[in-house]
Amino acid sequence: MSRSEIDIQALSEVIAGIQTPEEAKSFLQDLCAPNEIKAMNQRFQVMRLLCEGRVYTDIMEQTGASTATISRVKRVLDYGNGALEELIRRTQTLK
Numbered sequence: 001m002s003r004s005e006i007d008i009q010a011l012s013e014v015i016a017g018i019q020t021p022e023e024a025k026s027f028l029q030d031l032c033a034p035n036e037i038k039a040m041n042q043r044f045q046v047m048r049l050l051c052e053g054r055v056y057t058d059i060m061e062q063t064g065a066s067t068a069t070i071s072r073v074k075r076v077l078d079y080g081n082g083a084l085e086e087l088i089r090r091t092q093t094l095k
Helices: 003-016 021-031 034-051 056-063 067-079 083-094
Strands: none
Touching: 021 034, 034 056, 034 067, 034 083, 056 067, 067 083
16 A cells, blocks of 8 residues: 555544534644635535536536636546535435
8 A cells, every 4th residue: 555545544534533513623624724624615515516406607606616616526526436426415315
């Protein structure tokens, strides 16, 4: 296993151990700079809106994301592992 795979595994294990939304929020605030959290949140919102079938112009208006950001997120939806889409689906089911 390469060094980066080991690092990703360790981080993944820590994330998997998060038990509450409050703990997740504290983890993100401790680990990431405010701008990093803002960027992740924006990408998450773009992903959620893409999953709802929204068009780019609506997503740009609602999130302030650029077309480049929306396109990158769309590529993740089309060619990624499906993890974010599954988590979005799961959290929408809980509501």
